[in-house]
Amino acid sequence: MNASTNVASASRGPVEHEIRDQIVAAATEHFSRYGYEKTTVSDLAKAVGFSKAYVYKFFESKQAIGEMICTNCLAQIEAEVSQAVRQADQPAEKLRRMFKASVDASQRLFFQDRKLYEIAASAAGERWQSVISYEGRVRGLLQQILQEGRDSGEFERKTPLDETTNSIYLVLRPYLNPLLLQHSLEFTEQAPASLSSLVLRSLSP
Secondary structure, eight states: OOHHHHHHHTOOSSOOHHHHHHHHHHHHHHHHHHOSTTOOHHHHHHHHTSOHHHHHHHOSSHHHHHHHHHHHHHHHHHHHHHHHHHTOOSHHHHHHHHHHHHHHHHHHHHHHOHHHHHHHHHHHHHTOHHHHHHHHHHHHHHHHHHHHHHHHTSSOOSSOHHHHHHHHHHHHGGGTSHHHHTTTGGGTTTHHHHHHHHHHHHTOO
8 A cells, every 4th residue: 555545545535636725835835934733623624715624524633644744755865866876777776876875865855855854744743644754665676776776797696585585674764754854854865875985895796
């Protein structure tokens, strides 16, 4: 089950995408100005020009709106990372590009829009479904690259694939998780190249 499905299941009333998108757009702007924690559903209703009851027709809670915004932000990061990976032919280069694009995109979210970053931090801290699904897809992409490397003989095959995937994900996690990223910012410039090189040496057959 993906993040979009879970968010959709939290909405109420008929599926009127235009209105739901309007609420999400207004909420995104409002959160960007005032922050997620300080905003209530009543504040959002006033900002979008609807009654609070009408907002609840589409979203059962403030978190459900935050989930949608978080999903949109994570989708942008995923698209950027996927594009970077597609530009490489060899598994080793795909892995390097995955590290670089993931760190760059996460860092950009932290610095460019700190208010929206607060939503991502809340999502990570409270383990929202949007974050859990995102982490699963990151692992999936990583495992796909590793399998390609094994099939081509570029990576070792002795270690169980799941174990290798989880280990490399843990190396990358401090630069993906918003709560951990704030403690790793001083290393974001050198981390992608250094960590991916270390990982690739461990994958040599």
